[in-house]
Amino acid sequence: MCIFCEIIAGKVPVHKVYEDSIVLAFLDIAQVTKGHTLVIPKEHSLHMLTCEDDIMLEVMRVAKRVGQNILEMTDAKGLNVLSNVHEIAGQTVPHFHVHLIPRYDENDAINIEFKESQPQNLKALAELLYLDCLY
Numbered sequence: 173m174c175i176f177c178e179i180i181a182g183k184v185p186v187h188k189v190y191e192d193s194i195v196l197a198f199l200d201i202a203q204v205t206k207g208h209t210l211v212i213p214k215e216h217s218l219h220m221l222t223c224e225d226d227i228m229l230e231v232m233r234v235a236k237r238v239g240q241n242i243l244e245m246t247d248a249k250g251l252n253v254l255s256n257v258h259e260i261a262g263q264t265v266p267h268f269h270v271h272l273i274p275r276y277d278e279n280d281a282i283n284i285e286f287k288e289s290q291p292q293n294l295k296a297l298a299e300l301l302y303l304d305c306l307y
C-alpha cells in the first residue's frame with residue numbers, strides 16, 4: 173500500500189483541508205511555502221496520466237476550490253499548481269497528487285524557471301504530436 177493510500181485508510185495522520193467520497197486535500201508534510209497542499213484521489217492511481225477521467229476532473233475541481241480558498245485566507249499573491257509524472261519529473265510518491273504551492277514573495281523556497289535549451293523544429297514536432305481526436 174502506498175503512503176497516500178495509508179493516509180486515506182486513516183493509518184497515517186494528516187491535516188485535512190477538504191474531503192469527500194472521491195478526493196482528499198491535506199497539508200504537505202514538507203511545507204515548501206505556508207499552506208502547501210496536496211489534492212489526491214482516494215482511488216489509487218500512479219499519476220495524472222493513468223487516473224480515470226472522471227476522477228481526475230474531480231481532483232482538479234477540488235484543487236481549484238482549495239486554491240481559491242488559500243488565496244482568500246492567506247497573504248499569498250499567487251499559486252503554483254503542479255503534478256509530477258514519474259521520477260524524472262520529481263515524483264516521489266507513486267499516487268496521483270496535485271501540489272498547490274502558495275506564492276508570497278521572491279524569498280519563497282521554490283524557483284520555477286523556464287530556460288530555452290536547443291531550438292526545435294516546431295512544424296515537425298507539432299506533426300508528431302498532433303492528436304486527430306482525443307480517444
Ligand code: 5GP
Nearest residue numbers: 175184186199200201202256262263264265
Ligand atoms: P512528489 O515529489 O511526489 O511530487 O510529492 C510528494 C509530496 O508528498 C512531497 O511534497 C512530500 O513532502 C509529501 N509527503 C510525502 N509523505 C507524506 C506524508 O506522510 N504526509 C504528508 N502530509 N505529506 C507527505
Ligand code: ZN
Nearest residue numbers: 174177216267
Ligand atoms: Zn496509493
